[in-house]
Amino acid sequence: MMDEYNLALIVGAVLSVLAAVSHVGVIVAGPAGYRLFGAGDRFVRAAEAGRVFPAVVTLGIAVVLVIWAFYALSGAQVIEPLPLLRPVLCAVTLIYLLRGVVGPFFLINTGRSTRFIVISSAVCTGFGLAHGIGLLQMWGRLA
Structure with a gap:
């Protein structure tokens, strides 16, 4: 049964x-959460x-990320096809990869910590690769 579904897109959705969930956790944690996860000083x-x-x-x-997860599940054929499935998955993949690979050059000197820039860029690259594969x-x- 699992052969019917695309594992890479399921991983991307997860x-x-x-x-x-991490973004919601930052909100719940308040200023300490924003600081811990490397948000900008502002x-x-x-x-x-x-x-x-x-x-x-x-x-x-967080809401956008959940929508992207639904699209990944739809692309993996776990749920019914969503509208504009192929172009949305292409956009999601491109956004993750651009954020991961090019994002660090735009995040320097923005008040974000180096730790945030490095970790979030690596994470986004990994997410983009999962979606791309x-x-x-x-x-x-x-469709």
């Missing part, structure tokens, strides 16, 4: 969900001041 200060925008932005990212494997079967 990784996206884990990233979404976000940390805003969270310390009780401002809502760090939580709104972080929650928005699955996308290539499923290309002919995607």
Whole structure:
């Protein structure tokens, strides 16, 4: 039965969900969570001041990651095909890979920690590779 599904896209979906849960955890942890996960100084200060925008932005990212997970599951044929499946999976893969490979050059001097830049870039590259491998494997079967 597992042969029917694409393992790489299932892994990609799980990784996206884990990233979404991590983002929600940062919100729950508050300023310490933002600091621990290497958010920019502006976000940390805003969270310390009780401002809502760090939580709104972080929650928005979590929601997008969950949507991406559903698309990966759809591409893996675990759930029914979602609209624009192939172009969305291409976009998700490209975004993860660009964030992972090119992102560090844009994140330098933004107030984010070097640890955040290195770890998040490696993570995004891995996520992009999982999605890319699955996308290539499923290309002919995607609508």
